[in-house]
Amino acid sequence: MASSDNKTRITDQPVAEFLAAVSPDRRREEAQALDQLFREVTGFQPRMWGPSMVGYGQYHYRYATGREGDALATGFSPRKARLSIYIMPGYADFGDILARLGKHSTGVSCLYVNKLADIDLDVLAELIRAGLRDLATHWPVQPT
Numbered sequence: 113m114a115s116s117d118n119k120t121r122i123t124d125q126p127v128a129e130f131l132a133a134v135s136p137d138r139r140r141e142e143a144q145a146l147d148q149l150f151r152e153v154t155g156f157q158p159r160m161w162g163p164s165m166v167g168y169g170q171y172h173y174r175y176a177t178g179r180e181g182d183a184l185a186t187g188f189s190p191r192k193a194r195l196s197i198y199i200m201p202g203y204a205d206f207g208d209i210l211a212r213l214g215k216h217s218t219g220v221s222c223l224y225v226n227k228l229a230d231i232d233l234d235v236l237a238e239l240i241r242a243g244l245r246d247l248a249t250h251w252p253v254q255p256t
Contacts, residue, residue: 120162127158142228143190159256165189171251197223199243
């Protein structure tokens with residue numbers, strides 16, 4: 113089986129240190145609010161994935177091609193331009209939930225938000241739960 117050489121791997125960097133260093137102040141406050149929300153919704157402790165992704169839970173994937181690796185189950189990255197929120201693996205259609213979320217854009221497994229004030233955090237919590245349920249139908253989710 114071919115193992116992946118994912119650049120984004122779990123690290124030993126303390127999440128609290130990472131979050132404390134996020135700038136500007138507004139983005140740091142949003143990151144800390146997201147951390148609290150993800151902890152409450154998932155029940156998982158956060159871990160850093162690479163230098164800038166905060167992940168909650170993890171899963172091991174193995175594709176039919178033989179490629180396999182580990183990835184975060186859900187999480188976020190407080191990027192300067194916008195918040196990136198990861199709802200993995202991106203197979204499901206969450207259009208009904210996204211329609212109620214507020215101002216956002218999407219990628220394959222990523223939700224982009226300019227600021228938390230633009231979205232409904234209760235709907236985001238619903239989306240995180242739905243994403244984890246969907247992920248668990250494809251790969252077993254492990255706590256972090």
